[in-house]
Amino acid sequence: KNEVEQSPQNLTAQEGEFITINCSYSVGISALHWLQQHPGGGIVSLFMLSSGKKKHGRLIATINIQEKHSSLHITASHPRDSAVYICVQVLGNEKLTFGTGTRLTIIP
């Protein structure tokens, strides 16, 4: 059982919709990363956060340490946002555990 659970596994939405992807983890962490993987395999780091909220353009990441939960939001979604989004927990010993990803498809 993966220690990092993402939901939903797959998400299809219309262009312009507000998107939320969730990540739950089971132990205390020192940080959490959100990654984006486009078809073809390349991975881009979106956010690294240990508390609160970060925003970059249309993307917002939040984390609630007490509830062991993080969310990635996309506002005004666009077909180019179609990708797999991966949540990664970082433990105190720098060990990483990757979620299995959420496949997002935005339909024009």
Add this chain to the structure above:
Amino acid sequence: DVKVTQSSRYLVKRTGEKVFLECVQDMDHENMFWYRQDPGLGLRLIYFSYDVKMKEKGDIPEGYSVSREKKERFSLILESASTNQTSMYLCASSLGGPSNEKLFFGSGTQLSVL
């Protein structure tokens, strides 16, 4: 921007061959990592290195070895390729530990072992 370059995008090898996967980063990063990614599983760490000539086993090192002779280059070696090593291999680097620094990934090598 940091660039992490993997030498091959697609590779097809035969069982028993020795396979070299090369990874080069251009930002003087201390830390480099090799992962494999399989459907339904998260990325799994094979080996990592925090310095030149230094290597540490990750979660699934069996059947693999690594080499880091220069800071910018981290090579993954499959000593005798087997079909269960067919996978997407991803290299990553970071300036410091992942609790403080972003990870930068290469574009991946899809390896097929026949």
